[in-house]
Amino acid sequence: MATTTIDDLSNSAFGEEAPAPVVVLVAVGTSPRVTVMDVRGTLELGRTAEIDDERMSREHASVRFERGAWVITDRGSRNGTFVDGARVQGRMPLPGRHLLKIGDVAMWFLAEVLHEPVAPPSMATASVGGGLVRFQIAPGALELCLVGTTDPAAGGALLSRAGDADRWTEKALAPLEYQLLRTLCVRATEEKESPSAVRGCVATKQLARDLPFQSKYANEENVRQVVRRVRHYLGELGVESALAVAPGRGYYIACPVSVASADRR
Numbered sequence: 001m002a003t004t005t006i007d008d009l010s011n012s013a014f015g016e017e018a019p020a021p022v023v024v025l026v027a028v029g030t031s032p033r034v035t036v037m038d039v040r041g042t043l044e045l046g047r048t049a050e051i052d053d054e055r056m057s058r059e060h061a062s063v064r065f066e067r068g069a070w071v072i073t074d075r076g077s078r079n080g081t082f083v084d085g086a087r088v089q090g091r092m093p094l095p096g097r098h099l100l101k102i103g104d105v106a107m108w109f110l111a112e113v114l115h116e117p118v119a120p121p122s123m124a125t126a127s128v129g130g131g132l133v134r135f136q137i138a139p140g141a142l143e144l145c146l147v148g149t150t151d152p153a154a155g156g157a158l159l160s161r162a163g164d165a166d167r168w169t170e171k172a173l174a175p176l177e178y179q180l181l182r183t184l185c186v187r188a189t190e191e192k193e194s195p196s197a198v199r200g201c202v203a204t205k206q207l208a209r210d211l212p213f214q215s216k217y218a219n220e221e222n223v224r225q226v227v228r229r230v231r232h233y234l235g236e237l238g239v240e241s242a243l244a245v246a247p248g249r250g251y252y253i254a255c256p257v258s259v260a261s262a263d264r265r
Contacts, residue, residue, distance in 0.1 A: 227251060
């Protein structure tokens with residue numbers, strides 16, 4: 001199964017006017033991951049050294065463009081291929097956006113990659129409508145990229161690279177860590193024109209309500225624990241101060257944040 005980095009999303013093999021979909025791997029079992037797979041011609045899905053799921057067959061399913069539509073085909077797998085919870089019997093069309101489950105691997109099929117939010121994003125409206133989202137964070141010479149879906153309970157990934165590097169280093173984020181950063185990035189983009197010295201601050205109490213804690217009784221100390229874990233990840237990259245605290249108010253991203261378009265090379 002050929003995989004690409006987030007920078008390798010390219011035009012479809014069917015020409016400039018044809019759809020250019022991607023399949024985004026978001027979890028293997030309970031482990032969050034983000035891997036973007038460009039669909040060029042036919043995308044074969046199956047167990048590999050990279051995706052070692054015992055419930056996935058080596059030749060499990062395929063996605064391809066047929067007669068003007070995208071189609072997924074189950075290739076006689078033992079444990080089945082599911083689209084939005086429905087088992088694929090042979091072949092099934094894939095219009096728009098669908099959640100795929102192949103073995104214990106969860107994936108999104110996105111017929112179109114969203115380049116910009118269609119409206120000001122927010123947690124309440126699931127940001128850009130359930131698609132693939134990417135925030136660019138610029139703490140000095142290091143470039144960070146937060147990647148994932150807009151599912152409010154999903155995990156994602158934090159990509160990093162030096163300004164002159166070609167390749168990204170990936171850190172998988174569990175749902176709490178990813179949703180904390182996504183919430184702060186959303187608020188930062190909403191308030192990017194604010195004259196305030198502290199832009200994009202989200203109250204700790206709001207984070208306790210909005211983040212996907214298992215307990216409905218989550219409190220500010222639970223939020224602080226998530227913040228400490230994220231700052232530890234950032235500290236390993238030398239940019240711990242990118243996640244800042246406004247005493248008595250909440251947390252914010254203390255560097256420029258933008259919604260990044262999907263690069264097409």
